[in-house]
Amino acid sequence: MPSFARFTPLLSSLPATVPFVGPEAIERNRGLIVRARIGANESGFGPAPSVVAAMAEAASDTWHYSDPENFELKQALAAHLGCSPTNIAVGEGIDALLGHIVRMIIEPGMPVVTSLGAYPTFNFHVAGYGGRLVTAPYVQDREDLAGLLELVKRENAPLVYFANPDNPMGSWWNADAVAEFAEALPETCLLILDEAYCETAPDGTTPALSRLIDRPNVMRTRTLSKAYGLAGARVGYVITTPENAQAFDKIRNHFGMARISVAGALAALKDQAYLTDVLQKISASRDAISDIARANGLLPLVSATNFVAIDCGRDGAYARAIVDGLMEHGVFIRMPGVAPLNRCIRISTGLPQDMTLLAEALPQVLKTIG
Numbered sequence: 001m002p003s004f005a006r007f008t009p010l011l012s013s014l015p016a017t018v019p020f021v022g023p024e025a026i027e028r029n030r031g032l033i034v035r036a037r038i039g040a041n042e043s044g045f046g047p048a049p050s051v052v053a054a055m056a057e058a059a060s061d062t063w064h065y066s067d068p069e070n071f072e073l074k075q076a077l078a079a080h081l082g083c084s085p086t087n088i089a090v091g092e093g094i095d096a097l098l099g100h101i102v103r104m105i106i107e108p109g110m111p112v113v114t115s116l117g118a119y120p121t122f123n124f125h126v127a128g129y130g131g132r133l134v135t136a137p138y139v140q141d142r143e144d145l146a147g148l149l150e151l152v153k154r155e156n157a158p159l160v161y162f163a164n165p166d167n168p169m170g171s172w173w174n175a176d177a178v179a180e181f182a183e184a185l186p187e188t189c190l191l192i193l194d195e196a197y198c199e200t201a202p203d204g205t206t207p208a209l210s211r212l213i214d215r216p217n218v219m220r221t222r223t224l225s226k227a228y229g230l231a232g233a234r235v236g237y238v239i240t241t242p243e244n245a246q247a248f249d250k251i252r253n254h255f256g257m258a259r260i261s262v263a264g265a266l267a268a269l270k271d272q273a274y275l276t277d278v279l280q281k282i283s284a285s286r287d288a289i290s291d292i293a294r295a296n297g298l299l300p301l302v303s304a305t306n307f308v309a310i311d312c313g314r315d316g317a318y319a320r321a322i323v324d325g326l327m328e329h330g331v332f333i334r335m336p337g338v339a340p341l342n343r344c345i346r347i348s349t350g351l352p353q354d355m356t357l358l359a360e361a362l363p364q365v366l367k368t369i370g
């Protein structure tokens with residue numbers, strides 16, 4: 001049966017693809033069971049026990065919609081960050097917020113600048129609003145700030161996306177370089193500075209809020225999905241000027257936040273001791289992944305995130321064979337989608353038992369695929 005005849009021409013022109021195939025789909029489609037879930041850059045360390053308790057307590061009130069203004073969460077985020085609640089917009093993860101930002105700015109045919117092989121969900125939203133992606137290749141496995149700036153100017157682009165640290169390579173620029181990039185952009189170009197991994201990055205990676213917060217052409221996106229271990233709760237936020245933050249109210253889903261998730265986020269922000277502990281575990285796990293890679297003759301890249309990209313030294317087909325081979329052993333990992341980044345595999349940090357499974361499976365897979 002054909003689909004409805006009056007879908008927009010834009011929708012009809014889009015491929016029915018999703019940016020990611022989830023581990024659940026892999027299990028269903030290949031009849032396999034995930035034993036080590038270290039592919040989606042979630043936190044295998046989980047949320048804090050205090051967060052789980054707060055969410056459990058909130059469960060019986062789940063018949064309430066959440067406060068559509070997200071007042072308490074904005075207050076808590078502002079106190080945590082040292083800015084005003086008016087500087088914050090809240091949404092169902094960075095992913096939803098990226099969609100809103102693209103919708104605010106992009107009309108069909110407009111150029112949008114990003115790096116070739118950077119976070120695909122952003123590209124997905126750009127396609128959904130009819131934008132035209134213009135990409136700068138990574139240089140030495142890092143996003144190329146000068147290249148991005150040049151493209152913005154050449155295309156007179158109204159929107160540029162840059163993640164610091166980045167996914168899928170785990171690379172980063174220091175705070176000064178990032179702030180200088182933001183300051184060098186024309187006022188007519190909005191920067192999405194995606195800081196999904198800011199908690200796991202070394203000191204000096206994230207520009208001070210005060211340096212960029214008054215710039216109407218900067219929106220910084222952050223999430224509780226990564227270090228805070230709340231990926232399934234879907235809590236993200238934007239830090240920007242009050243006027244920009246208000247613009248989200250024109251288009252956001254006002255009852256989009258799950259009440260249980262907000263309770264979890266409030267508890268997570270309070271439990272900074274747990275976060276500190278998890279950050280140490282993430283760092284130790286990055287080391288463990290890197291050791292396993294080296295022990296197998298592969299080259300781990302230095303990472304500022306909760307995952308490690310590993311250069312497998314050959315092409316995308318070889319890296320794909322490793323990803324698929326590991327899955328046969330129940331080890332779910334992913335890989336970058338675009339050459340030359342796709343010579344790498346990408347492994348999320350996880351529990352010691354995940355590392356044991358990885359250490360057992362990887363040499364077997366490498367031997368099998370030769």
Ligand SMILES: Cc1ncc(COP(=O)(O)O)c(C=O)c1O
Pocket residue numbers: 040041092093094095096119163166167194196222223224225231234235236
């Ligand atoms: C760079 C980047 N931005 C955003 C996200 C998604 O964040 P959220 O779970 O808040 O939608 C991810 C998740 O992998 C990411 O790598």
